[in-house]
Amino acid sequence: MRKKLIAANWKMYKTPDQTSAFFREFLPMVAGHDRDEIAVFPPFIDLPVAAEAVKGSNIAIGGQDLYWEKEGAFTGEISPAMLLALGCTHVIIGHSERRQYFGETDDTVNLKLKAALEAGLTPIVCVGEVLEEREAGLTDDVLRRQCVRAFHKLSGKKAAKLVIAYEPVWAIGTGRTATPQLASEAHGLIRSEVGKGLGEELARKIRLLYGGSVKPENAKALMTEEEIDGALVGGASLDPKSFTEIVKY
Numbered sequence: 001m002r003k004k005l006i007a008a009n010w011k012m013y014k015t016p017d018q019t020s021a022f023f024r025e026f027l028p029m030v031a032g033h034d035r036d037e038i039a040v041f042p043p044f045i046d047l048p049v050a051a052e053a054v055k056g057s058n059i060a061i062g063g064q065d066l067y068w069e070k071e072g073a074f075t076g077e078i079s080p081a082m083l084l085a086l087g088c089t090h091v092i093i094g095h096s097e098r099r100q101y102f103g104e105t106d107d108t109v110n111l112k113l114k115a116a117l118e119a120g121l122t123p124i125v126c127v128g129e130v131l132e133e134r135e136a137g138l139t140d141d142v143l144r145r146q147c148v149r150a151f152h153k154l155s156g157k158k159a160a161k162l163v164i165a166y167e168p169v170w171a172i173g174t175g176r177t178a179t180p181q182l183a184s185e186a187h188g189l190i191r192s193e194v195g196k197g198l199g200e201e202l203a204r205k206i207r208l209l210y211g212g213s214v215k216p217e218n219a220k221a222l223m224t225e226e227e228i229d230g231a232l233v234g235g236a237s238l239d240p241k242s243f244t245e246i247v248k249y
């Protein structure tokens with residue numbers, strides 16, 4: 001049995017004060033919930049406040065991105081060691097918004113993934129097709145390419161902590177969710193790519209999350225699919241009540 005991971009991607013929302021307010025409300029509502037793992041990914045500047053708030057709780061925190069070098073003249077970037085120093089255990093890599101607006105490529109995803117694993121962080125690598133690719137029947141090719149390139153020169157042993165989020169870009173922030181069946185199909189393909197690239201043993205163990213307009217209303221149908229091992233939640237994770245409803249689907 002793969003323990004599900006329910007992750008909150010806050011994107012560019014919330015100040016430190018708003019982060020404290022979120023956890024004041026959220027922590028008591030999910031206290032003792034151990035059926036699933038819970039992780040919250042606030043903006044970098046909120047990490048100290050978040051780390052303090054979740055101390056001693058069942059909630060992990062992580063960064064929304066990282067850079068692959070250990071340190072150096074890389075203005076604006078954050079290293080794996082910096083995330084660890086703030087108490088992060090997780091990191092999101094290759095989110096479609098980073099690919100779309102900030103020049104993230106399959107190759108930089110690969111570099112970031114290797115750096116995160118090396119540092120002992122649990123990486124959530126995001127993959128997913130845009131609408132034109134889906135409509136042109138290219139979904140499988142895109143997912144295959146994103147996986148193959150992300151796993152370049154990586155071994156199953158090193159990748160033990162890897163988590164992958166399937167996030168069809170046309171479903172992110174649009175209110176359009178992939179049907180549980182469609183998500184399951186994509187997850188099946190991703191799992192077989194993990195098997196080919198990183199070995200069958202890892203493919204059986206690895207958690208594949210679904211992301212894209214996950215809401216309290218659709219969480220149960222998605223989370224009870226056998227192939228879906230959790231969720232990466234954007235908009236609906238900003239409100240402690242709606243995120244709690246998703247966690248407790």
Ligand code: PGA
Pocket residue numbers: 009167171172173174211212213214232233234235236
């Ligand atoms: P959404 O975002 O839940 O707002 O669609 C998901 C994500 O981008 O991770």
